Amino acid sequence: MIFKWNFFPWMVISFLLILIGVNACQGQLLGEEGSQVPSHKIWDELLNKYVHKNGIVDYENFQQDSILLGDYLNLVSQNPPDRNQWSREEQLAYWINAYNAFTVKLILDHYPIESIKDLHPFPYIPGINSVWHLEFFEIGGKPASLDQIEHKILRKEFEEPRIHFAINCASYSCPPLRPEAYQAGKLDMQLEHQGLLFINNPKWNIIDREDVKLSSIFKWFKEDFTKNKSLKEFVNQYSENKIKKSQNISFLDYDWSLNDH
Incomplete structure (x- = not known):
C-alpha cells in the first residue's frame, strides 16, 4: 500500500511529461504530401x-456567417501544406490565415465573452494550461492548437518576425486583424503594411522625442526581432518617429480585452 502511494504521483508526472512532449512535437508533423493550396476567398470575403x-x-x-466560416475552416483543415511543393509564401499565408480564422471561430463559439483568456481550461494541467494549447481543431486529420501553429511552425520553420504583426489573438493590444486574407502573391506587401500600421499607431506603440513605450510583443518575442539587428534598428525600419x-x-501593459470595441 505504501508502494502504491509513492508510485502513483510519479506515474502522473511521467504521463504529463509525455503529454508535453507529444504536444511539443505535433506542430512539426502538421502537413500532407500532394495537397493542394486552398482558396482563401471565403475568408477574404468574411474579413x-x-x-x-x-x-x-x-x-x-x-455569427450570422458561422456556417460559411466553417466551410472555409474545413477547406483549410483538409488541405494542410506540402512543405516540399508549396512555396514559402503559400505556406506562410496558409498558417497565418488558419491561425486567425480558428481564433475567430473560437470566439464565435463562446461569444459574448470579455477576453479570450476567459476560455483558459480549468483545472490547469502542465502543457495545456491556456486556451492556446487547446486542440480544438484538426489539420490534416491531426489534433492541433493555436500554440502549435504559432510556436512550432510559424516561429520555428520560417524565422519571419513580421508574423507577429499578422496573427491576431482577438485582444485589444494585438496587432490589428487585417480586413483581408493573406495571399501568397502579395504577402510581403501585406506584412510590411501591417508593420507600418502596428508600429505607428499610439494605440499599440508610443514613439516620440520624450518617450518610447513599445508593445509587450517586442519584449516577449525580442529574440525574433533581433537576430540580425538591434530592437531599435528593427522598429526604426517602420517607425515614422525614429528611436534614438x-x-x-519600456513596454506597455497588454490589454487582453476582446477586440470588439
Whole structure:
C-alpha cells in the first residue's frame, strides 16, 4: 500500500511529461504530401465584411456567417501544406490565415465573452494550461492548437518576425486583424503594411522625442526581432518617429480585452 502511494504521483508526472512532449512535437508533423493550396476567398470575403479598418471585429454579426466560416475552416483543415511543393509564401499565408480564422471561430463559439483568456481550461494541467494549447481543431486529420501553429511552425520553420504583426489573438493590444486574407502573391506587401500600421499607431506603440513605450510583443518575442539587428534598428525600419540610440525603451501593459470595441 505504501508502494502504491509513492508510485502513483510519479506515474502522473511521467504521463504529463509525455503529454508535453507529444504536444511539443505535433506542430512539426502538421502537413500532407500532394495537397493542394486552398482558396482563401471565403475568408477574404468574411474579413472584408466584419472587420473594420482599425482592426475591430464585429463578432456579434459575424455569427450570422458561422456556417460559411466553417466551410472555409474545413477547406483549410483538409488541405494542410506540402512543405516540399508549396512555396514559402503559400505556406506562410496558409498558417497565418488558419491561425486567425480558428481564433475567430473560437470566439464565435463562446461569444459574448470579455477576453479570450476567459476560455483558459480549468483545472490547469502542465502543457495545456491556456486556451492556446487547446486542440480544438484538426489539420490534416491531426489534433492541433493555436500554440502549435504559432510556436512550432510559424516561429520555428520560417524565422519571419513580421508574423507577429499578422496573427491576431482577438485582444485589444494585438496587432490589428487585417480586413483581408493573406495571399501568397502579395504577402510581403501585406506584412510590411501591417508593420507600418502596428508600429505607428499610439494605440499599440508610443514613439516620440520624450518617450518610447513599445508593445509587450517586442519584449516577449525580442529574440525574433533581433537576430540580425538591434530592437531599435528593427522598429526604426517602420517607425515614422525614429528611436534614438540614447533613448530607453519600456513596454506597455497588454490589454487582453476582446477586440470588439
